Amino acid sequence: MSETRHVPVMLQRCLDMLAPALGESGAVVVDCTLGLGGHSEALLTRFPEARLIGLDRDKEALRLSGERLARFGDRATLVHAVYDELPAVLERLGLPRVQGVLFDLGVSSMQLDEADRGFAYAQDAPLDMRMDQTTGISAAEVLNTYPPGELVRILRQYGEEKQAKRIVAAVVREREKEPFTTSARLVELIRDALPQAAKRTGGNPAKRTFQALRIEVNGELSVLERAVPAAVEALAVGGRIAVLSYHSLEDRLVKQVLTAGATSTAPPGLPVVPEQYQPRLKLLTRGAELPTEEEIAENRRAAPARFRAAERIREDER
Secondary structure, three states, rough: OOOOOOOOOOOOHHHHHHHHHHHOOEEEEEEOOOOOHHHHHHHHHOOOEEEEEEEEEOOHHHHHHHHHHHHHHHHEEEEEHHHHHHHHHHHHHOOOOOEEEEEEOOOOOOHHHOOOOOOOOOOOOOOOOOOOOOOOOOOHHHHHOOOOOHHHHHHHHOOOOOOOHHHHHHHHHHHHHHOOHHHHHHHHHHHHHHHHHHHHHOOOOOOOHHHHHHHHOHHHHHHHHHHHHHHHEEEEEEEEEEEEEEOHHHHHHHHHHHHHOOOOOOOOOOOOOOOOOOOOOEEOOOOOOOOOHHHHHHHHHHHOOOEEEEOOOEEEEE
């Protein structure tokens, strides 16, 4: 496993944004998407007083990042968990509040690069796409067993695929002849199903379908819907949350949670806004920040990244 290929996205921006919250002795930062540990290694190095909790649902990622972070000893605690399990993990560790939370959403470099995982449309592989291969159903099972209407919904909703009906009609026709097992067959089917005009724009024509299947297989959006509010809830006052999203559905969800937290909930027209209606969060980014051209040149996987951050400025009223 080469570490050189794993370049953490917008690393400096993440570190700078979390820095004001992590300088104190005993500060705790949670990396909710540990992956190969690139962001975590940088956090532990830059903030020598901080303790890190790293979550990942992928056991292979935990093993590899464990090797990478071993030199930090008990400053790093790695946990096999999906990131919406954050409240339970913190409770188990006896940590009611943390000072920093980082999410780097989407697929890790390792999952894309390990051919047998079936995430990448550029190489033939079993259609799996589970981030945790010990549980849940594979992408092949979704393709082979879901009713056509449900497949169309998934491609439209999670892949924003305008040609969903054409693709699903072809999938249903082909799966009756022989169930889908590999990614190459699906890529070929998508290429054949799309009209010429649709193939000319937006990179690989299979990209949106693969994204939709991955989100469905891993329940990514429903997990994120629970995880971001839970992370905000876990922040101490002065604590910060930083989130890297890679497609508009994720970014929209993150934006909604952070914007809601930064908005007063007072009924209109109050001359003075009582404490319990004041915003809990302060937004630290204007809209979503994008990676620089230099960073994209160095790391093409940074291209679609959208970065948002916020600071917890008030405790909830009990």
